[in-house]
Amino acid sequence: MRESFELCWHITRRNWAVYKKDFLANISPTIADPALIMVSLGLGLGAYLTDVEGHSYMGFMAPGLTVSTALFTSFFESSYGFYVRMTFENVFKAMLTTPIGVREIVLGEFIWVGLKGGLMAVGVSIVLALFGLMSDPWLLPLMLFVGVLVALPCGAMGLLATSYVRNINQFQTVYSFLIAPLYFFSGIFFPISQMPQVVRIIGYLFPLVPGVALAQSVFWSRDIAASFAFNGTILTLQSLIFCAFALYRIRKKLEA
Amino acid sequence: MALVHSHQLSKSFGGAPAVQGVSLRIEPGECFGLLGPNGAGKSTIINMIYGVVHRTGGELTVFGHDPSTQSRSIKKRLGVVTQDNALDESLTVEENMLLYAAFQGLPAATRAKRVRELLEYMNLAHKADSRIQTLSGGMRRRLVFVRALLGEPELVILDEPTTGLDPAVRHLIWGKVKELRARGTTVILTTHYMHEAEILCDRLSILNQGKLVALGTPAEMIKAHTPGFVGIFSKNDEARLKAVTAGFAKADVVEDSSGFHVRVPELAQLTSIYQSHGLNPLQIRPANLEDVFLKITGQELMSDA
Numbered sequence: 001m002r003e004s005f006e007l008c009w010h011i012t013r014r015n016w017a018v019y020k021k022d023f024l025a026n027i028s029p030t031i032a033d034p035a036l037i038m039v040s041l042g043l044g045l046g047a048y049l050t051d052v053e054g055h056s057y058m059g060f061m062a063p064g065l066t067v068s069t070a071l072f073t074s075f076f077e078s079s080y081g082f083y084v085r086m087t088f089e090n091v092f093k094a095m096l097t098t099p100i101g102v103r104e105i106v107l108g109e110f111i112w113v114g115l116k117g118g119l120m121a122v123g124v125s126i127v128l129a130l131f132g133l134m135s136d137p138w139l140l141p142l143m144l145f146v147g148v149l150v151a152l153p154c155g156a157m158g159l160l161a162t163s164y165v166r167n168i169n170q171f172q173t174v175y176s177f178l179i180a181p182l183y184f185f186s187g188i189f190f191p192i193s194q195m196p197q198v199v200r201i202i203g204y205l206f207p208l209v210p211g212v213a214l215a216q217s218v219f220w221s222r223d224i225a226a227s228f229a230f231n232g233t234i235l236t237l238q239s240l241i242f243c244a245f246a247l248y249r250i251r252k253k254l255e256a
Numbered sequence: 257m258a259l260v261h262s263h264q265l266s267k268s269f270g271g272a273p274a275v276q277g278v279s280l281r282i283e284p285g286e287c288f289g290l291l292g293p294n295g296a297g298k299s300t301i302i303n304m305i306y307g308v309v310h311r312t313g314g315e316l317t318v319f320g321h322d323p324s325t326q327s328r329s330i331k332k333r334l335g336v337v338t339q340d341n342a343l344d345e346s347l348t349v350e351e352n353m354l355l356y357a358a359f360q361g362l363p364a365a366t367r368a369k370r371v372r373e374l375l376e377y378m379n380l381a382h383k384a385d386s387r388i389q390t391l392s393g394g395m396r397r398r399l400v401f402v403r404a405l406l407g408e409p410e411l412v413i414l415d416e417p418t419t420g421l422d423p424a425v426r427h428l429i430w431g432k433v434k435e436l437r438a439r440g441t442t443v444i445l446t447t448h449y450m451h452e453a454e455i456l457c458d459r460l461s462i463l464n465q466g467k468l469v470a471l472g473t474p475a476e477m478i479k480a481h482t483p484g485f486v487g488i489f490s491k492n493d494e495a496r497l498k499a500v501t502a503g504f505a506k507a508d509v510v511e512d513s514s515g516f517h518v519r520v521p522e523l524a525q526l527t528s529i530y531q532s533h534g535l536n537p538l539q540i541r542p543a544n545l546e547d548v549f550l551k552i553t554g555q556e557l558m559s560d561a
Contacts, residue, residue: 003328003361010358017355018346094342094403096308097335097413098359099328256269256309 004107007100011108012115015077019116030073030120031127034065041189053191055220062133063215064188066124066143067150070117071208074151075179077113078158079171086162092254102251110155110243117151118144125219135221142218145228149235150211156242157206163249187212210234259284259319259411259442260305266313267300274300276466277314284410287433287443289453289460293553296463298446299339302415305444306331318411332361334411335404339419341396343388343403349375350384353402360407374402378432394425401432412436414445418452430456450545460545464553474545482547484521487529487537491515500533507551519543 019026038058046057053060085091092105125143128134161174185192185199186208192200203209210231217227260282267275275297282288290298303309305318307327316323318330344352350371357367375381378398383391391399397417404412414433418426433456437443447453453460454474462470462477470477489497497516501509510517515538520526529535 007359010355013358014344014355017351018344021346089345090340090342091344093340094336094338094356095359097306097331097338097404098356098407099331099361100359101328254308256303 003099004104007104008108008111011095011100011105012112015109015112030069031124033072034069034124035127037061037065058131059133061188062128063219064186064212065128066121066147067186067208067211067215068183068188069124070121070147070150070211071154071179071183073120074113074117074155075158077116078109078155079161079174080168082109082159083162083165083168083171086253087168096254102254103247105254106159106243106247106250109159110152113155113158114148114152117154118147121147121150121215128219134219139218139221139224142224143215145232146211146215146218149214149232149239150207152239153207153235153242156239156246159246159250160242163246163253182206182208185209187216204234207235207238210238257320258282260317260444262301262314262316264314265301265304265311265316267297267304267309268312273466275304275311278463278466278468279314280461280468280471282442282444284442285437285440286458287437287445287456289457290444290446290463291448291450291453291460291549292463295465296553297466298463299415300466301463302336302413302444302446305413306334306336332407333409334413335407335409336413337400337404337415337417339415341400343396343399345388348385348387349380349391349399352388352399353406356403357406362406370406371402374405377405378402379428394421397421397425397429401429409441411442411444414443414447416446416448418447418449426452450549454545462549462552469552470548477548478543478545481551482519482543484519484543485523485526486517486519486541486543486547487526488514488539488541489516489518489535489537493535496533497535500529500535510550514538517547519547 038061042058042061049057049060095105096102121143122140125134125140129137129140134140157178161171161178165171165174182203185195185203187203188208192203192209200209214227214231214235216222217224217231258281260280262278262280265275265278265280266273278297278301280288290301292298300309304311304316305323307323307330310324319333321329323330344355347355353371353375354367357371358364362370372381372384375384378401380395380398380402383395388396388399401417417433418429421429430452433443433445437456443456445453445456457474459471459473460477461468470481472480491511494516497518501518504518508519510519518526518529518537523540526537526540530537
C-alpha cells in the first residue's frame with residue numbers, strides 16, 4: 001500500500017518536473033483566461049447587468065471562474081497531455097517495465113491534476129479577493145477543496161475521453177459537445193435556476209454545476225456548511241465513480 | 257529451478273491467437289534468444305513475462321511468481337531494454353534516469369550515485385545535462401540500457417536492442433551484454449539479426465505464427481536443420497546450376513538478391529560442382545543460423561512467390 005502510494009507520488013513528481021520546465025507557457029493561460037473574461041464580460045456586459053442575484057456582474061462571475069480554471073487545467077492535462085504521453089511518447093510503456101502498474105500511473109495522474117486544480121483555484125481566488133470580489137478572504141483555504149473536488153472528476157473525464165478517442169483530433173469533438181456545454185450551462189455566467197429543470201438535473205450529473213454552487217457559497221459566505229454537505233458529497237461521489245471508471249478504461253488501453 | 261517457466265502458454269487478442277502452446281524453461285545465468293519473423297509472438301511473450309499482457313491459456317511463472325497477479329515482485333528484479341526508447345523527451349538525461357531510479361525503488365540517497373555510475377559505464381556521463389531531443393539514436397539506445405540496469409536486475413530483457421544502430425554502437429552493446437552475462441545476469445534477447453543471436457545466445461528458440469518451432473543451442477540448431485556448407489553462385493550461371501542441382505531438395509537451393517545459395521552436407525560436394533561443371537562459387541561459408549531461420553520459418557519460399 002505504502003509502496004504503491006510512493007510510486008504514484010513519483011508519477012506526480014514526474015508531471016511536475018515536466019510542467020515546471022515550461023512554467024511560464026504552462027501557467028499563463030490559467031491566469032490569462034479568467035482575466036480576459038473578467039475584463040471583457042465583467043466590464044462590458046457588467047455595465048448593463050448591475051444586479052445579478054444581488055451582485056455586480058463581476059461579483060457574480062468571480063467564483064465560477066475559479067471552477068472553470070480547475071476544469072480546464074485538469075481536463076486538458078488528462079486528455080491531450082495524457083494522450084500524447086501514451087501514444088506519441090510511449091512513456092507508459094517504459095514505466096510499466098518498472099514496479100509501476102497501471103493503477104499507479106492513473107492514481108499518480110489524479111494526484112497531479114487534483115493538486116494542480118486545487119492550487120490554481122486558490123491562485124485565481126487570491127487575485128479575485130484582491131479585487132474585493134470575495135466577501136471573506138479568510139475563507140480562501142476552502143477554495144483548495146473546491147478546486148480539488150472539481151479537478152478530480154474533470155481529470156477523470158479527460159482520461160475517459162483519452163480512452164475513447166481514436167486520434168488526437170477527436171478531442172475537439174469532446175470539447176465542443178461536452179466540455180463547452182458544461183462550461184456555458186454551469187451557472188458561471190448566469191444563474192441556472194432560470195433554466196428548465198431537466199437542464200439543472202443533467203448539470204448535477206457533472207462536476208461543473210455543483211462546483212460552481214460550492215464556490216459561490218464560499219465566495220459569498222452563504223450556507224457554506226450546507227453547500228459542502230450537498231455539493232461536496234456530489235463531487236466526492238463523482239470523483240470516486242468517474243476516477244474508478246477512468247482507471248478501468250485506461251487499464252484496458254495499457255494492458256491486454 | 258527455472259527462472260522463467262512456461263507450459264502450454266497461450267495468448268489470443270480478441271480471438272486471434274498470438275502465442276499458442278509455448279513451453280519454455282529459461283535457466284538462471286543463461287542468455288536465451290527468442291527469434292522469429294515479425295508477428296511471430298516474441299513481443300507478446302516478453303510482455304507476458306512482465307505482466308503487461310495477460311495470458312489466456314497455460315501456465316507462466318517468473319522467479320516463481322505468476323506475472324498476472326504478482327507483476328510488481330517480478331518487475332523489481334528485472335530490467336527491460338524496450339523496443340521503443342520511450343524516454344521522456346522534455347527531461348534531461350539525468351532527470352530521466354533519476355526518475356526511473358525512483359520508479360525502480362532505489363533509496364533516494366543512492367539514486368544519484370547509481371545513475372552517475374551507469375552513465376559512465378555506458379559512456380554517457382558527458383551528456384548528463386542534455387535534453388533527450390539532442391541525443392543521437394545510438395546515445396538514446398545506450399541510455400535505455402542505463403535505464404534497464406538501474407535496479408541491478410537479475411534478469412535483463414533485451415527487445416531488439418540493436419535494431420537501426422551503426423556497427424560501432426552495436427559492438428559496444430554486445431560487449432556490455434557479454435559483461436552482464438559474465439556477472440551471472442540472465443538475459444532474454446529478441447532480435448532479427450541471426451549473427452547477433454549466434455554470438456550472444458547460449459540457447460535460442462524460433463517462433464513462427466505464435467508456435468515454438470525450434471529450440472536448442474545455435475550449434476545444435478544448425479546441425480539439426482541445416483548442417484554443412486553453403487556455396488553462393490552467380491545468377492549468370494542459373495541455367496547450368498539448375499541442371500547440376502536438379503536432384504537437390506527445394507529448401508537447399510535458395511535464390512536471393514546476392515545469387516543462388518546452395519547448401520550441401522559435405523564441403524567436397526561444392527568442390528565437385530566446381531571441378532566437374534566449372535561453376536565457380538562466389539563464396540563458400542559454413543551454414544549458419546540465418547539458414548536455419550529461413551528454412552524453418554519458410555521464408556526461403558519467398559523468392560518463388
